Amino acid sequence: MASKQSTFDIEQRDDGVAVVRMDVPGEAHNVLKAEFAGEFEALFERLRTDTAIKAVVFASGKPGSFLAGADIKLFDNVATSEEVVALAEQCQGAFHQIADLKVPVVAAIDGACLGGGLELALACDARIAADTPKTLLGLPEVMLGLLPAGGGTQRLPALIGIAAALDLMLTGRQLRASRAKKAGILDKVVAPEALIDAAVAHALELAAGKRAKAGLWAGGVAGLQARVTGLALEDNPLGRRVLFSQARKKLRAQTKGNYPAPERIVDAIETGADRGFEAGYAAEARFFGELVFTSESRALRHVYRATEDLKKATFAPAGTEPRCVNKVGVLGAGLMGAGIATVTIDKAGLPVRLKDKDDDGLAAGIGHLRAHYARRVKRRAMSRFDADIALNRVTGTTSYRGFEDCDLVVEAVFEDLDLKHRMLADVEAHGRKDTIFASNTSSIPITDIAAGAKRPENVIGLHYFSPVEKMPLLEIIATDQTAPEVIAASAAFGKAQGKTVIVVNDGPGFYTTRILAPFLNEATRILAEGVGVQAIDKALTRYGFPVGPMTLLDEVGIDIGTKVGPILEKAFGERMAVPAESARMIEAGWLGRKAGKGFYDYEGRKKGGKRPVNTDLYGLMGVSGDATMDATEIAERCTFLFLNEAAHCLGDGILSEPMHGDIGAIFGLGFPPFTGGPSRFADRLGVKEVVARLDAFAEQHGARFEPAPILRDMARARARRKQRFYP
Structure with missing residues (x-):
């Protein structure tokens, strides 16, 4: 018989197993909400008191979504840390009820099992998962500046060991079912159609005492060996002290002290390991209450919400019907072109016609794709059969044959306007009247490219970032003439490639190139003042950037920056002027990594060692390279x-x-x-403070620091809400 509730549907089978299916009304995915407390109590009252129930299986009523964690909107309605602690304790209490049931409980996992979803599953006696690409397990709370607060910091280490649990929680990594089983989180992985039957059978075996919990044997012999090795370190106070000390040292090297959540995760796990689970649960809830109100967590939650909003955005007026994109052409088989082809095939699942000027270039591009799929097969991320199917979606050519039925063509050739005009003319001659022409330029205004078009409404910019397969952003650039249906189609195409999409209006450098240029220019000017290359990079990485500006310039290529520079300087004047020192480096042939030398010496690097600085550049610039400057000043001048x-x-x-x-x-x-x-950082610092700092820098270093008019206006505003970019 079945008893329907708003979120939980209980199917009580004749064999005595109660299958509880979670189905949150009005949500595409199951998420935990504070208002479930009453329903949870009613559910567990039933499970505790019904003597006919021999075992329980938790499953989802939403195919492909077990439980994706907590709804972060619940933090909008809390004002104090005490309220947040109470929410964490409420969640812990609900999962304690699962663990305390007198009958065995099995989680039948199909789809995302993340955050609170995994914590629910960890409270069960066993976990069985469907072998599908959508089945992912993890505790990603650190990505929101938080820690697991439903008992995860205590139950996961108890299940798979402290070191393995730290790795998952500090990185926020999500594991596919096979990896989760190897790690010891899952007891069994089965075909999706067999999931419920397998979970029921496992629960009945537990009820009959025929099957013990997996314990040390989870993950097979490899899992056992890993645990035995770990136990030698983890099961004694001195060993644990060494382990936690190493963990803190490693994470501080990575976070530079800019993220408080990882530290608190280590603290919570260590509390439980040293003082027992009850103390660990209390610490977990208390730390959660602290972290929710940190500026770092607020910012990271802002980023998460923004990316979720962008997933839904069409970037076109309501009712706009995007053009269909079923076949894609790519002009240029270099690293960018081959990368664009790869994500089109791999993520969007669309056929690609790849063109290059000669057979050698085309072979290199096809080789790039083959290497990508060879790596995926080697990592067992896909089968050789599926890789071959994907590779069959790309065909190559040195002519425009096969472009007549392309819906969208992306050019990824050199930053040369005449060359791009020729590409555009060729596509208009060989394609259809509604074929979209997208330029992957990083600096040339799309309006200038479209000036050579017969049908400028079809022309748009798709600015990818290198390496295309790894970088998550796609910057779409629209002109005043770009048709709305072209914008909508391009946005949908980018999302299908797995990209986070933003749409900006056209202008020299668009958005990303334009804001990066003064940042990198200033780093070079600081170098010309005598500060060392490594000191500059270290100052910016400590400030929170993933790589320093000197390293980034070497990766991009110093000559690329000087090609973009004149375009930006012509449009914006002195604040975009490229430092003369960059031209000297180009004359010396020091173009960066690709040339073997730039700010660093890549030819002199020993295997496994740090890359040395190209100390010859100090002589080129007439400086010593050992001038001292406060790291904060270095970082703030650039930032x-x-x-x-x-x-x-x-x-x-x-x-x-x-x-x-x-x-x-x-x-x-x-x-x-x-x-x-x-913009959010400016709000955090205070726009008045930002303007004051820019004015001080302008007085000391020149007019390039003159605050933007919008900042001046905001700083003068009387109303506080007008002094902020965000409400």
Whole structure:
């Protein structure tokens, strides 16, 4: 018989197993909500008191979604840490009830089992999962500046060991079913159609005492060996002290002290290990209450919400019907072109016609794709059969044969306007009248490219970031003439490639190139003042950037920056002027990693060692390289120019809203995520303070630091809400 509740449906089978299916009304995925407390109590009252129930299986009523964690909107309605602690204790209490049931409980996992979802599953006696790509397990709370608060910091270490649990919680990694079983989290992985039957059978075996909990044997012999090795370190106070000390040292090297959540995760696990589970649960709830109100967590939750909003955005007027994109052409089989082809085939599942000027270039591009799938097969992320099917979606050519039925063509050739005009003319001649022409330029205004078009409404910019397979952002650039249905189609295409998409208006450098240029230029100027290469990079990585500006310039290529520079300087004047020192490096042939030398010496690097600085450049610039400058001053001179140019882009109408700029800066350029992006960081610092610092820098270093007009206006505003980019 079945008893229907709003979230939980209980199917009581004749064999005595109660199958509880979770189905949150009005949500595409199951999420935990505070208002479930009453329903949970009613559910467990039934499970505790019904003597006919021999075992329980928790499953989902939503195919492909077990339980994706807590709804982060619940933090909008809390005002104090005490309220948040109470929410955590409420969640812990609910999962304690699962663990305390007198009958065995098995989690039947199909789809996302993340955060609170995994914590629910950990409270069960066993976990069985469907072998599907959608089945992912993890505790990703650290990505939101939080820690697991439903008992995860205590139950996961008890199940798989402290070291393995730390790795999962500190990285936020999500494991596919096979990896989760190897790690010891799952007891069994089965075909999706067999999931419920397998979970019921396992529960009945537990009830009959025929099967013990997996314990040390979870994950087979490899899992046992890993645990035995770990136990030698984890099961004695001295060993644990060494383990936690090493963990803190490693995470501080990675976070530079900018993220408090990882520290608190270690603290919570250590409390439980040293003082017992009850103390561990209490610490977990208390730390959760603290973290919710940190500026870092607020910023990271802002980033999460923004990316979720962007997933739903069409970037076109309501009712716009996007053009269909069923076949894609790519011009240029170099690293960018081959990367674009790869994500189109791999993520979007679309056929690609790849063109290059000669057979050698085409072979290199096809080789790039083959290497990508060879790596995936080697990692067992896919079968050789599926890899071959994917590779069959790409065909190559040195002519325009096969482009007549392409819906969208992306050019990824050199930054040369005449060359791009020729590509555009060729596509218009060989394609259909509605074929979309997308340029992957990083600096040339799309309006200038479209000026050579017969049908400028079909022309748009798709700015990818290298390496395309790894970088999450796609910056779409629309002109005044770009048709809305072309914008909508391009956005849908980018999302299908797995990208986070922003749409910006056209202009020199668009958004990302424009805001990055003054940041990198300033780093070079600081170098010319005598500060060492490594000191500059270290100052910016400590400030929160993933790599320093000197390293980034070497990766991009110093010559690329000087090609973009004149375009930006012509449009924006002195604040975009490229330092003369960059031209000297180009004359010396020091173009960066690709040339063997740039700011660093890649030819002199010993295997396994740190790359040495190219000390010859100090002589080239006439400086010693050992001048001292406060690390904060170095970081702020670069970063405040970043903030200022982002504000200029808002004031100039390149961005329609600050959120797009924040996501573009974080996902495309590595702006520190814990700040929430340039505009949110300005709000956090206070716009008046940002203007004051820019004015001080302008007085000391020149007019390039002159605050953007929008910042001046905001700083003068009387109403507080007008002094902020966000409400």
